[in-house]
Amino acid sequence: MMRMLRGAFVIARRDFSATVLSKAFIFFLLGPIFPLLLGGVFGGIGARVASQTEQPVVAVVSSAEDYRRISAARERIADTLPDSMVVQLAHYSPQANSAAQQKKLLASRKPPIRAVLTGGLANPHLMGPVNSDSQAVGQLRLILADAKTAQGEPPELPVTATGASTGSMVKDRALTGQIGQMLLFFLTLLLSGMVMSQLIEEKSNKIIEVIAAAVPIDSLFIGKLFAMLAASVAGIIVWISAGALLIQLINTGGLRNLPNPAVGWPAFLALGVVYFAMNYLLLGSIFLMIGAQASTVREVQTLSMPATFAQVIVFGFAATAVGQPNSTEALIAAVFPLSSPLVMLARAAQQPELWPHAAALAWQALWVVFILRLGAKLFRKTVLKSGPRAKWWKVSRA
């Protein structure tokens, strides 16, 4: 046992140094920046395009006084919503030939007129290619109603700030749980793929032969898994530190604006790291077993596809439990070892009790030991095979 652990340590130390000191690790650390940058760039482009596009306008053919009251009512609604979401208005004085004026306005391109409102406040009538139950028409109804009855400024509404209400917390915490679950899933999948690629590299350049002659092959399996786990924990620490720094710099936004998890941020983050480790060890073992069967990158891609799809299904299963932590589906997903870490992290965001986490971690640890042992056994039997490949159902006899 000591020999095995010592060998695992030597391999883990080498893999960890090679991973953390490589250029690829810098890209790994910068990984989360790319989606943010892309989001920012495309969001900015979208906003610019939206702002530059001329919004369709409703032409208001009325007296100046009526338009003043209609416009004031619109501004009051625009105070509660983004301006771009509130129907745009333009004023036109009535002309002698009302029908001709309406026809001319509907054909206008500058500004693009969507509909024409005539009859002032007394007898309003809308004409144009709009449905009577559309959002724009609904807003116009509100604006006209407000314009008819408005007594000037809206009444004062004193506000007493309290903590989140139960109703809002359930929804908000589910969001925290969902975000945590997604991070856990994608990080685990990414790392499992990385550890598998490393194994293939070693298989192809035959270093594995030197290692297998010196230490039990279980050492290689466990050493590789834990090296990648340590590297990823280093990455997570960097990300969390960078995130905390960012939050300090930008006092609003980030975690400050995210709904507080039920167990509190410190416990949630600690549980996140532990559940990540469990999830990674379970999934990483499976991917390493797959890597042991393959001898080329192409084979790895083919073999890992079903496992990846299966994990996506497991993720989907776990995601259904978010928002209903005590439902039957959630309990089943919490018991199923491959979805348990994902479900329990989401639970930590929504339920304050800590004892289910202790039970779940013990249960998951049991499965980690079982799958590690099974994985190491299969790995040992298949990773150093040469000659014709044995049928998979004969592996146990190999």
Next chain:
Amino acid sequence: MLRQVSSSVATPGLAVEAVDLVKDFGETRAVDGVSLSVPTGSIYGLLGPNGAGKTTTLRMLLGIIDPSSGTRRVLGHDRPLEAAQEIGYLPEERGLYPSMYARDAIAFMGALRGLTLAEGRRRADVLLTEHGLGDWSRRSIRSLSKGMAQLVQLLGTIIHKPRLIVLDEPFAGLDAINQGRLEELIRREARAGVTIIFSTHVIAHAERLCEHIAIIASGQVAFDGSVAEARGRLRPIVRLRTRVSEGPWRSAIPQDARCEGDEWVFELPEGGPEPLLRALLDGGAGIETLAIERPGLHDAFVAIAGNKAAAAMGTTGTGQ
């Protein structure tokens, strides 16, 4: 009758002992009942053509793979990995991490065999300097030439001062100068009492280095013994050139003597050289030249493993 390596007592004087090792890969039998006895402190050659089962045999001896049946005992251990810290292994297909420094690659191999990283680095620097690679100690493996990288891996094989060194086709890919250096290194380790097993399909290397050999063909051991014993299986070859083409002397040479150009070639008859010489002189052969050649390992290999195996080796030996 089958014998089995005793699970409790190692045979004195043997570093490695294997009995009836069999390895099946699916329906294919790669090794079929190989038995070997490697004397402690010897240089032991495993000869055979590609695909004969040499590498699979070595992998079983080292515990990289388990035999389908049969037993082996390495340095007194039934489980070879228990003796891993006393064994050095250079596989046929070389493997090093390209981004590692030369000294770190050697130290890593030492760490796998029980050395601390610091001690491994210290020894690596000494070894690299001794072998003319001191300036390359802190250079990455990918910046080394192929020969240098092979030397680095070989130094990694001996860094922990093993009692048994296993080299699988160690000369493959080396130029003549590096082959000479490697031969010298093998001899030096052997002089220090280390047992060395190496596989090769180049008979000349085995002939120059080995005291003991095993000839493997088609997964089976065709011969296991000393080089002298292998050569002793063949009678010396006589090459005779005479001035007289016909005469009574012809009855002195065997019926199956063959004529190669202007000389007769045949195995030395049972009685030895003296009766032959006397008969030739009495028969009026008019001896121009007469040479008695001791058979080389190549000839012994052909005789033992067959022409087909020798052709598969595709090599030359001293007998040629």
